[in-house]
Amino acid sequence: MKGKEESMKKRIAITVSLAMITSVLGVSASSFGAVTAKSNAPKVTITVLGADYGSGPSNTTSKYWLNIAKGFMKLYPNVTVKTSTINWNDYNTKVTAQIQNKNYPDILQGEFFPQYVSDGLLYPLSKVLSNPGAGSPVFKSSFSVNNVQYAMPFVTSARAMFYNKKLFAQAKISAPPTTWAQLLTDAKAIAKLGKIGYSLPLGPEEAQAESYLWMLGSGGGWQNAQGKYTINSAANLKAFAFLKQLVASGATNPNPATWNRTADSAKAFANGQVGMEFNGPFLTATIASAGVLKTSDYATAAIPGAAGPVIKTLGVADAIQVFKSSAAKLPWIKKFMDYATNNANQLAFAHEYALLPGTVSALNSLKNDPILGSFVKALPHTVLFPSSANWTSSVLPAIKIQIGTAVTGNASAVLGQLQTLATGG
């Protein structure tokens, strides 16, 4: 133990001295840059890898990043910003493959990987943002390791239940359900119309969010208050037992394990094929672009739970994090981070995809927005995904692949296997 402590101290000392060196170098580089910005500033290339929030080539996030890159390169002609995006369906696979091959981007937007911190790959946020506290404080602990914040919430959202008012009227349902039992009855009534009563996207894209919302309904979750995994807890099994019943009743889409949130579920809702589904504000953008439903044709309600509505819904934040590179590059990356997360860029993103921004100032400016306002207000009252080191690195990928099979197969075996993986190290 003592030896360990000593080596820890040594390591801290080394990190501190390294930090001093880098900051000294950083300062000198940036002052150098400021003085000679136009003449002979060093040539720097910054690579940005982000997730794609678009539904197709017309609104791909590559365009958003290209715009930011162009704007930034105009200000700082010595910097070349290279951007690329990855579809959410393949995000984990592709990012993991790239990182495993030690091909690190400078800036990674999307999932926050605490494992990168343990492996010493990331800069703390205080080094790469002029105002490290710019991001919403709701997600501070999720994006911190040992109380040091390593990622900023770049885009956030809260979840609610969307329901199709037209189909509800056709099925003679007067109010959205607040309990699981009501949801089952209502979903069956809508299924009789030849539509999907409740759309259950447990495909790999975001199975973790869909299953979490159901777990919350019976008082369960991925972890308990102490941060210990409880994937196969009785409460979670209760949620999956209900889902199994819901799927068997024929009131959902036929095969939840291959049904993805964006490509299948959101699209089907936007085309008027779905009675109810849990989703985020971005669904409104999909609905608008499909042009089938009017704003008055659908509404949102609280997520139903086993006995009553879920009070704390799920809040999700996608991160932006910076990989360590050279001290000479750091000041330019910091400038870029400040630029990319300024209000104009944050709000442009929010409006493009009907998502919530990540910074406090951008969030505040949307409080009275007709579509996003209610989600902004819900954000502080949310529960979050686990922030354990192995969550994004090994548990999440396995959940995405496996958990959908729990509603057709043996739920306790599937959840038990995930629990073993999560706690087995």
Add this chain to the structure above:
Amino acid sequence: MNEDSETSAPQAMVRNSQRVTNVPKKNLIRRMEPIYWLGPAFLLIAGVVIMPVAFMVWTSFRNIDTVGFDHGFAGLASYRNLFALPDLRPVIIRTIVWLISVVSATMLIALPLAVLLNRQFPGRRAVRMALVAPWATSVFMTAIIFRWMLQPQSGLINIVGHALGLLHNIGLTSAQADWLGRPQSAFVWMIIVAIFVSLPFTTYTLLAGMQAIPGDIYEAAKVDGASAWRSFRAITMPLLKPAAVVALLINLMNVFNSFPIIWEMTRGGPGDQTATSTVFMYQLKSSSIPMAAAMSVVNFVVVAVIVIMFLRFSNWKERTI
């Protein structure tokens, strides 16, 4: 015979190397000549085959996190974890079903096709060209096209099936039309695609084998009054055996390693319920690199066994002909 020349070669080399000091330089260079010729090929094999294999085996014994950092030696832990996975057994069984059904169906369909293409008939050239198409097309593309054709709402197979009355209802709420969402039906469709993709190579190998059989044997059989069926059984079948075994073994390897069809059509899902051991290995990689490496080692052993069978067979062919 072979063995004699094999054993004498190294002896000759030993004798030569003992005399190396007395040999003029020119001779030494000439005797080294095979190295120049074989060297590049050997380096290529060492770099592209042997090194990755060694690295894979090494990886399976390390404790490597998903970010790619090595935390030291882990012994057999990854193998123990792999064999403890409840999903491994179904994956192995599925791989065997996949291998046997695809390869046997391919062989059974390719044989009559090859017989047909060996006959003179109008439009033969066109048919032969058409048969090349699935081979010439990227397997990945074929898989995507099949996935689209199986789309529940507007896939061609579903629309045609519905029009013919084979499918009662199609669309998003139809479980029947969602072929790739149900593991059993998805697996059957993937087997069909795999057969479709394997047919051209197999047919052409068998066709080449048939064309290598001298025509005068058939003529002699005809003179002796043999029926077409008899000459097929007594001449074509036995003389086709070398080509057939080559086609069989190469198919076994290809089908075992087949990744794009399954990955593109279902990603091995739902869950890992349509994954073969090759796809399963890739799925494992996202949550554990060493376990995926251990799975690779197991897969590698299986392929190695097939390759050894192949090599032994080609040896046997040389000896008999």
